[in-house]
Amino acid sequence: MSKSGLASRRTELIIVLGALTAFAPLAIDMYLPAFPTLAQVFVTDTGHVQTTLAAFFLAFALGQAFWGPLADRYGRRRPLMVGLVLFMAASIACTMAPSITALAMLRFVQGLAACASVVIARAVVRDVFPASEAIPIFAALMLVTGLAPILAPLLGGQLLVTVGWESVFWFLAIFAGGCLLAVILRLPESLAPSMHRSLAPGAVLATYVGLIRDRRFLMPSLAGGCAIAGMFAYIAGAPFVLIEMYGIPERHFGWVFGANAMGFVIVAQINARIARKVDPARMIRTAGLVQILACLVLLTVAWSGTHSLVLTLAPLFVCIASLGLLMPNTSAIAMASFPDxxxxxxxxxxxxxxxxxxxxxxxxxxxxxxxxxxxxxxITLGAMFGMLAGRKVDASVLKRR
Structure with missing residues (x-):
């Protein structure tokens, strides 16, 4: 194949993998504008509607451990297609949910199914691309992860107003169907038969225990996980802090939220440009230091009672933007040593x-x-523990080809 053909195939693969990583942010953020409508439709309160989001989070947190061993046993394509079909079915069922309890249960199934695409997309990156190229690829996938929270609520809001709340879940089902078609037609199996592993419970448990005990996996995973924890603390607290404390109108909250997400996207793309020139471990340590300094400003403002929107938004922006350096690097390093x-x-x-x-x-x-x-x-606790773990990350494995 010519160089242009290889480049085109590479771009195509990244687009497919990027679409697969979009399931979680789309499924989480697209229906947020429908919360008041769902409360009216199911004659309930906002607290019960929020259980549908909590159910998705719980399934998405726990379900990933289920799909990983399946992907190592049966290859990447078959578990991925099963997950996509299950996501489609759950999304369609959501449009016909008779109660808020039923919707929460279906959202739990959605979360379990969404795990397959995210887990297997990362595994395919490790299968296909050399370790030295992993950071730019993960940074490209972060572009989708960062843009989805900006665009998904806007798209969901438009669908809600023009068609109805059910249309959000129909869109998710159609999106899953498009991804399924792309997987069938354009995503070849990337796991060699010789690499298939046992699905016996003892073997699976031994694999997970071995990974946790291996510092090459544990340290970057903790560094990235603590950073993600800080981001979710921001997501959980920002609506109250910005809307109720500082009086930002609800219609403008999305722009503030989107500006921080855009900072994350921009830094991730800068990361992709400099990945071959700067030691990834150094970038992790630098990003961790910058993040903790921003957190200290945020913490000082919060505990001193200083009522300053600028002094709150500025360190928040830095904290979220720094994830653009932390997440691609920690993900690439954590995955690099374990092709099998x-x-x-x-x-x-x-x-x-x-x-x-x-x-x-x-x-x-x-x-x-x-x-x-x-x-x-x-946020500060996440940054602090993440920085401590980041100081023990060894990125030398990415230099091997």
């Missing part, structure tokens, strides 16, 4: 990230006291 266990490594990486995220977001709710202190404290 890429599915399990991807699954455990995701489970750790979202479990820490659930703890952080829950902490913000438990400590809620009518100030910005719980959010600032949770």
């Amino acid at each position: 266990r890429a599915g399990a490594a991807s699954a455990l990486l995701g489970t750790m990230q979202f479990s820490l995220a659930a703890i952080a977001s829950g902490l913000v709710g438990i400590l809620h006291d009518g100030t910005a202190r719980p959010m600032a404290t949770a």
Whole structure:
């Protein structure tokens, strides 16, 4: 194949993998504008509607550990197609949910199914691309992850107003169908038969224990997971802090939220440009230091009672933008040493990230006291523990070809 053909095939593969990583942000953010409508339709309150989001988060945090071993046993394509079909079915069923309880249960199934695409997309990156190229590829996937929270609520809001809340789930079903077609036609099997692993419970448990005990996996996973935890603490606390404390109108909140997401996207793309020139471990340490400094400003403002929107937004922007350096690098390093266990490594990486995220977001709710202190404290704790883990990350494996 010519160089132009190889470049075209590479771009095509990245687009398919990027679409697969979009399931979680789309499924989470697209229906947020429909919360008031769902409360009216199902004659319930906002708290019960929020259980549909919590059900998705819980399934997405725990379900990744299920798909990783399947992908290492049966290859990437078959489990991925099963997950996509299950996601389509659950999305269609959501449009016919008779109660808010039924919708929450179906959202749990959606979360389980969405795990397949995210876990297997990371595993395919490890299968197909050399370790030295992993950071730019993960940075490209972060472009989708960062843009989806900006665009999804806008698209969901338009569908809600023009068609109805059911259209959000029909869109998700159609999107899954398009991804399924792309997988069937354009995503070849990337796991060699000789790399298939046992699905016996003892073997699966041994694989996960081995990964957790291996510092090459554990340290970058913790560094990235703690950073993700800080981001979810921000997501959980920002609506109250920005809308209720600082009086930002709800219709403008999305622009503030989107500006921070855009900072993350821009830094991730800068990361892709400099990945071959700068030591990834150095970038992780630098990003961790910058993040902790921004967190200290945020923490000082929150605990001093200083009512300054600028001094709150500026460090928040820096904290979120720094993830553009942390996430691609930590993901690439964590996956690099385990080509024979890429599915399990991807699954455990995701489970750790979202479990820490659930703890952080829950902490913000438990400590809620009518100030910005719980959010600032949770973000700072995530940055602090992430920086400590980041100092022990060894990126030398990415130099091997």
